[in-house]
Amino acid sequence: MKAFVMLAVLLCAPAFxxxxxxxxxSGRTVVLPAPARRIVSLAPHLTELLFAAGAGARVVGAxxxxxxxxxxxxxxxxxxxxxxxxxxxxxLKPDLxxxxxxxxxxxxxxxxxxxxxxxYVSEAHVLDDVARSLEVFGRLAGSEQEAGRAARAFRERxxxxxxxxxxxxxxxxxxxIWNAPLxxxxxxxxxxxxxxxxxxxxxFASLPMLAPTVTVESVIAASPQVIVASGMDEARxxxxxxxxxWTSIPAVGRDNLYFIPPEMLQRHTPRILDGATLLCSxxxxxxTKGASRSGQ
Numbered sequence: 602m603k604a605f606v607m608l609a610v611l612l613c614a615p616a617f618x619x620x621x622x623x624x625x626x627s628g629r630t631v632v633l634p635a636p637a638r639r640i641v642s643l644a645p646h647l648t649e650l651l652f653a654a655g656a657g658a659r660v661v662g663a664x665x666x667x668x669x670x671x672x673x674x675x676x677x678x679x680x681x682x683x684x685x686x687x688x689x690x691x692x693l694k695p696d697l698x699x700x701x702x703x704x705x706x707x708x709x710x711x712x713x714x715x716x717x718x719x720x721y722v723s724e725a726h727v728l729d730d731v732a733r734s735l736e737v738f739g740r741l742a743g744s745e746q747e748a749g750r751a752a753r754a755f756r757e758r759x760x761x762x763x764x765x766x767x768x769x770x771x772x773x774x775x776x777x778i779w780n781a782p783l784x785x786x787x788x789x790x791x792x793x794x795x796x797x798x799x800x801x802x803x804x805f806a807s808l809p810m811l812a813p814t815v816t817v818e819s820v821i822a823a824s825p826q827v828i829v830a831s832g833m834d835e836a837r838x839x840x841x842x843x844x845x846x847w848t849s850i851p852a853v854g855r856d857n858l859y860f861i862p863p864e865m866l867q868r869h870t871p872r873i874l875d876g877a878t879l880l881c882s883x884x885x886x887x888x889t890k891g892a893s894r895s896g897q
Contacts, residue, residue, distance in 0.1 A: 621633050625721045627702055643663075646868035648663040648667035650723075653871055654735045661676070697719050697741060699738070700720055728794050732756050736749060739751075759877075765881070769799075791869055795866060796880070804825045827857045827883070827887045829859045
């Protein structure tokens with residue numbers, strides 16, 4: 602391992618003179634002598650953002666499930682976002698690694714930095730962070746024009762949704778990430794912002810953890826008017842219908858049980874607005890049902 606690391610130092614360590622400086626989402630200063638030509642992405646949504654920012658041709662390594670766009674499937678793998686193979690990363694001789702703050706928590710980024718490999722840590726907290734990430738990635742990779750166009754298109758589409766649903770009646774929403782354990786999101790999660798964009802209120806917004814575990818009893822007590830489920834893929838999960846036994850929940854009584862494929866909301870990329878458009882439509886359906894029943 603020592604010989605491998607020493608070789609990596611010789612191959613990878615650039616002489617960092619004056620160059621571009623950016624502050625990443627963890628507050629660290631990242632310095633590049635020139636736009637990156639060999640980028641390793643350590644999460645599927647980061648890979649997707651890089652391609653959207655016009656930097657796809659410079660992505661030489663990515664983690665498992667980096668499958669969008671189609672070209673991303675051909676990028677060599679360096680493990681999963683929870684278990685990055687650092688030797689595989691180093692062997693690719695990157696001049697930039699982009700990491701996910703809340704997903705790559707236990708990885709040895711200090712090892713990369715000791716080898717002279719810059720690490721940019723990314724984390725989206727609000728919807729505009731998606732557009733901002735596109736702009737920053739474009740700057741880091743030298744594809745500012747394409748990244749700028751993508752960022753503007755994202756903001757315009759977000760603002761159009763905000764205008765359309767600004768005055769709609771607010772509905773309480775329970776977003777179910779998974780059923781066993783029963784998991785949801787709090788108000789700091791980006792999906793909670795998507796709910797608000799559509800006129801939804803996250804019934805578990807006040808919980809302290811970003812992706813907390815909850816109980817059936819707490820969902821019943823929260824009395825959501827809409828339940829939206831995630832899942833593993835594009836298929837509606839069977840466990841969404843398990844809620845039908847709890848007829849006291851308004852969402853169940855009005856048949857407001859909806860599904861959104863996870864990659865449309867849980868990847869913080871421009872496609873999150875595809876998920877937002879679908880969620881907004883589902884909440885409109887729920888409002889129509891509520892209006893028709895209240896008038897009976």
